[in-house]
Amino acid sequence: MASAEKNLSQFSQKNVTDVSEKRFAIVVSEWNEEVTEALYNGAKETLLSNGVKPENIYRKDVPGSFELSIGAQWAAQVDEIDAVICIGCVIQGETKHFDFICDAVAQGITNVSLKYNKPVIFGVLTPNTQQQALDRAGGKYGNKGDEAAITAIKMLGF
Numbered sequence: 001m002a003s004a005e006k007n008l009s010q011f012s013q014k015n016v017t018d019v020s021e022k023r024f025a026i027v028v029s030e031w032n033e034e035v036t037e038a039l040y041n042g043a044k045e046t047l048l049s050n051g052v053k054p055e056n057i058y059r060k061d062v063p064g065s066f067e068l069s070i071g072a073q074w075a076a077q078v079d080e081i082d083a084v085i086c087i088g089c090v091i092q093g094e095t096k097h098f099d100f101i102c103d104a105v106a107q108g109i110t111n112v113s114l115k116y117n118k119p120v121i122f123g124v125l126t127p128n129t130q131q132q133a134l135d136r137a138g139g140k141y142g143n144k145g146d147e148a149a150i151t152a153i154k155m156l157g158f
């Protein structure tokens with residue numbers, strides 16, 4: 001279902017669990033900062049509004065989305081971290097670089113999640129244009145950061 005048909009900030013309360021004592025790492029890519037900051041703010045606010053304590057949200061920045069995998073690993077290896085949320089925005093350019101980054105990040109984040117047996121959430125936009133990114137970072141289609149945060153919460157209720 002395309003984002004245009006399902007607002008990214010609307011979700012069921014099913015499997016939303018008590019996360020008052022859970023600790024979340026949010027790893028944020030610096031590339032396309034206007035977008036990733038909006039995604040981060042959405043994720044942070046969603047965690048807080050669902051009962052996560054401010055002191056239990058740990059932010060770490062990486063240069064680009066390609067570095068999200070190693071950033072997620074450095075966060076997930078910390079025993080006290082219960083879930084990791086990865087925030088990025090990879091915008092299609094003129095070359096195949098987009099494809100290599102997106103594939104690497106999706107596989108890398110998955111590998112970290114399986115290796116450390118923790119939810120590592122793919123909060124990465126992969127749009128064709130800046131406008132598509134803005135539409136999904138608090139725009140008309142909601143905020144993918146919200147979706148990433150509620151996904152992490154729901155996974156801890158598994």
Ligand SMILES: Nc1c(NC[C@H](O)[C@H](O)[C@H](O)CO)[nH]c(=O)[nH]c1=O
Binds near residue numbers: 067090092101
């Ligand atoms: N073009 C985008 C990038 N490129 C940078 C890579 O993520 C990486 O940092 C570099 O290849 C060095 O390893 N990153 C994004 O997050 N978004 C882009 O649109």
Ligand SMILES: CC(=O)[C@@H](O)COP(=O)(O)O
Binds near residue numbers: 091092093094097101
């Ligand atoms: C996703 C990217 O790395 C992209 O912004 C690079 O642009 P280009 O493919 O035009 O070099």
